[in-house]
Amino acid sequence: MCQKPTILFFDSGVGGFSVYREVKALLPDNQYLYCFDNGGFPYSEKSEQIITERTLAICRKIDKDYPLDLIVIACNTASTVVLPALREAFNIPIVGTVPAIKPAAEISQTKHIGLLATKGTVKRQYVNDLIQNYASHCVVEKLGSTVLAEIAEQKLRGSSVDLLALNEELKVWRDIDDLDTVILGCTHFPLIKDEIQICLPQVKYFIDPGKAIALRVKKLLENVQVRPIKETKNLIFCTQNFKYELVFQQALSLWGFNELRVLTGIGE
Template identity: 50%
Template structure:
């Protein structure tokens, strides 16, 4: 390793989620910024977020993010969780001096992309019900029919898939069928995957949905935003190799079983914080 490589430190990206869904966002970031070290943080001790109260979640995310930034100082923070983003971004931005990128359901691009004016929204029940989501629909999809379906089961299935466990594809089929039973569903041409876990099941979902239905998510847009915010960073030496790390808030057997999946994302180290 050269001296220039030893002294160079590319901007570190901290990607945070309640579980493993944010890995779908981390993958998009890595494709755009392959030379930036990435810390993927999962608050598995408090998973799932969708069942928790709002005040409780804001307090929890504040605690975990502050601890993470103390241990792993980062140049940019990505909240790769729709639930956490819609609730905690204003609070975090008021307290932290690091750039923060959140996840917004891709309702605006879906409305622009749709030719039929009928779009779908597949999210957690909490995201479907949240006023923030309703405001996005009013602002960007007022001229569209939006078919919304909330599913917590898909979150658990995505977690199981990444742990290498057998998944219930019939359950995925039932959820897809429920979505397609909605009024005007046969005209739906764009489906927003508004939970970062759901792109991890895109292939499985596509098997049960009409072939003409486009499945979109926010991952690529988030990666473009991170790239833009880090655009002024110095170019690393040609032989620079970034180190990626996964951090969990609780040491569990389930977290250990994620090691092969994490390796496929270029993450070869795991660490644990007891929070």
Template identity: 45%
Template sequence: MRPPAGRPYGRAIDALDPDLVVIACNTASTLALPALRERYTLPFVGCVPPIKWAAELSRTRTIGLLATRATVRRPYLGDLQRRYAPDCTLLAHGARGLADLAECAFRGHAIATDAIDRELDALFGQPGGAAIDVVGIGCTHYTFLMDRLRAASPPGTIWLDPAEAVARQAATVLGPLGTAVPSRPARAFFTAAPAEPERLAAAMAPLGYGAPVLFENVAQGLCP
């Protein structure tokens, strides 16, 4: 089922006609997935904080989550703990600017060590934080900082990035659909002109993407 024509939330799906949509944001997944699945017949794959995975690996039964403030505030996080880690203490930190730092790192900028240290101090410095032995990331941007986060965290800390699990789930869902592998480069659409487009294009090229494209141009038929 599709929403009425012209609704903003349906424009990208109508214009691009995807076989599957990945909601590559933890906060957006908790907010939008139920409504999207109700309105559309195509499959959606979301991202959620890896609480279940962390609980399976933790020996101390104290697990950490590094995420955005919006994700940490969502009631969905408490629901995940009650369902999948009821015997664990969950210590979460909503980082103020870590997503922006991750985008800078992706574009090839140097990131100051103290900026990483401040966020980790806020996580491990909480009461009981010294017992954290597994930390999950609850923001898809943080993938680009994982090496830095691991290096700056207490020795032996296990870090979990659900990105590969999300990719595997997407591939599993696409398999029965028989979706053909596109011959042209993958395209990245933006709803606004991105900062430092040259740096961004250079960083995206090894991942198989062409230059960023404004979605408005596609929606208006100005771009094939």
């Protein structure tokens, strides 16, 4: 039996699950690893240097013990910073996650669109370039929020979504009647898309890159030479122990994972 490729999804938190689930739905039989750097969460509050150093250290540490065939940086903030360094460090495909500005500009009827992302993502020149290249004919509202990522983390741990806090974060867009398209520019945000829709009822289209990333991964794996690996479990890694760890472990099987492990030695 041919060994399946080993794919690592990396994010500062669990938002990358929104990308992982799309890839796994398309390619159910691969080996999947997921790492959330909760020791560095949220990345939107970190410098570019720290984000790059932590991402490189974590990916190298996992690759040493679990030879990787492809890495998905399932984090918009990290993707705007670390992709060149990762591609220099690894000889395997590296897939980033960037705000889906081009498809949003194409689908919007009013040409008034919103980019909902983290504070780190909305201020990157990379994002400004995407807007200039693909949405210069649109009015683009930008809203950076750390609170929404935290709300999504809480939902995935089984807590109810605080709609009052969510509405407070989004209220600046509430009265923009012709805002018909919103880009979910953080991988956490698709996890609370239904709740965001309640707060922004005028929005017709919510755009995220999950399905497009899944198709990209499938294409790249066609030319990958699968590296031998001793352990074939689907594993989740974190970078420090956390309060809800036991509850989280009990829910792992629902996402297709076998075990949670803590990576040690990842410095600030």
